[in-house]
Amino acid sequence: FKGFAMKKIGETGWVEKEVPKCGPMDAIIKPTCVSPCTSDIHTVWEGAIGERTDMILGHEAVGEVVEVGSLVTKFSPGDKVIVPAITPDWDDEAAQRGFPSQTTEPLGGWKFSNFKDGVFGERFHVNMADGNLAHLPEGLSDEGACMLVDMWSTGMMGSENADIPLGGTVLVIGIGAVGLSAIAGAKLLGASKIFAAGTRPISVKVAKEYGATDIINYKEGTIDEQVRDLTNGEGVDSVIIAGGNLENTWKEAISSAKAGGTVSNVNYLSGADNVFIPRVEWGCGMSNINIKNGLCPGGAVRMERLAALALVGRQDPELLVTHKFRGLEKIEDALYLMKEKPKDLIKPVVLL
Ligand code: NDP
Ligand code: ZN
Known part of the structure; x- marks a missing residue:
């Protein structure tokens, strides 16, 4: 079958592959909607996870089951499914310690377009189908569901990890699809003021719809100075980093x-290679400012819960979709659009 791949660092192209073998607990899926991620851009053009050869890209998909292994009980061919970007090995010890995204090795729950072929092809393989797939509920569109698998799951984890006190103040740095999902999560978790740093007009619009109360333009002065100005010098309870760079962002985050x-x-x-934490602003290491981080949560229950949030209308995942393409061959255009990040883009999807 055909798939769109990373041929090597800095180079992409179409490849032909054999349909993967379906193990007894696994499933083979035909995607019906996929979306490129900023992480695919880091992987191909910055070589951020190292060299990969002819690896099919993509880890955001909704699809239809075409085959299941003999031990799979919850899914049958023809079922419409939400496929999490992260598909942990649920029997691994890291899962039992409470960190399913880190199973088998650090970041090991992230398999698609990391160390196995991703979802940008006519077929793809899912491990542990019963634990990793969720039925697509009625009332949720393919493109809406596709925004849950990585964007909402990651951004909302950012807000869950941020220990937001009820009525507390939050700063979200970066308002691409991940930062916007973090804003949505912060609102759901009871934040009062939500400061959002970013400039793309379409992102600013959705940030306000998801719950941002103040927009900060990081190009017009440092973020921490602007946050201090807006909070009578106090700063915020929680900062979520969903964009920026290694030069300024961590200093601005800690200082806010x-x-x-x-x-x-x-x-x-x-x-x-290094992340710099500003010593004085961090209270010489004694400020009780905690730093947390994580990889997108995956698995069936996470997908079911995010779908449930969308279905009751708490927030609308489809607001993240700004561009729609049709047909497998358009995956290439969608990925390059993600690389260029035009002003009117949040996320493109490709319907298949
Ligand atoms: P985008 O590129 O769409 O958004 C980045 C945001 O950061 C934009 O709002 C941009 O502003 C802003 N930004 C750029 N430079 C600065 C700066 N100097 N200071 C402050 N803000 C700045 O990215 P995504 O939302 O798609 O993804 C965000 C990150 O999350 C990526 O690194 C991605 O790889 C990562 N990710 C992590 C996952 C995980 O599991 N932890 C999973 C999925 C993604 P502007 O509006 O001006 O463009
Ligand atoms: Zn991703």
Whole structure:
């Protein structure tokens, strides 16, 4: 079958592959909607996870089951399914310690377009189908569901990790699809003021719809100075990093947090080897400002819960979709659009 792949660092192209073997607990899926992720861009053009050869890209998909293994009980061919970007090995010890996204090795729950072929092809393989797939509920569109599998799951984890007190204040740095999902999560978790740093007009619009109360333009001065100005010098309870760079962002994040606050990172760090924490602003290491981080949560229950949130209308995942393509061959255009990040883009989807 045909798939769109990373041929090597800096190079993409179409490849032909054999349909993968379906193990007894596994499933083979035909995607019906896929979306490229900023992480695919880091992987191909920044070589952020190292060299990969002819690996099919993509880890955001909704699809239809075409085959299941003999031990799969919850799914049959023809079922419409939500496929999480992260598909843990649920019997691994890291899952039992409470970190399913880190099973088998650090970041090991992230399989598609990391160390196995991803979802940008006519077929793809899912391990542990009963634990990793969720039925697509009626009332949720393919493109809406496709925004849950990585964007909502990651962004909302950013807000869950941020220890937001009820009525507390939050700063979200970066308002691409991940930062916007973090804003949605912060509102659901009871934040009062939500400061959102970013400039793309379409993102600013959705940030306000998801619950941002103040927009900060990081190009017009440092974020921490602007946050201090807006909070009578106090800073915020929680900071979520969902964009920015290694030069400024961590300094701005720590400097924006109150003593006792939390900085929660979901950004995929690339471009330099070290992260610098500003010593004085961090209270010489004694400020009780905690730093948390994580990889997108995967698995069936996470998908079912996010779908349930969307279905009761708490927030609308489809607001993240700004561009729709049709047909497998358009995956290439969608990925390059994600690379260029035009002003009117949040997320493209490709319907198949
Ligand atoms: P986008 O590129 O769409 O958004 C990045 C945001 O950061 C934009 O709002 C941009 O602003 C803003 N930004 C850029 N430079 C700065 C700066 N100097 N200071 C502050 N803000 C800045 O990315 P996504 O939302 O798609 O993804 C965000 C990150 O999350 C990526 O690194 C991605 O790889 C990662 N990710 C992590 C996952 C995880 O499991 N932890 C899973 C999925 C993604 P502007 O509006 O001006 O463009
Ligand atoms: Zn991703």
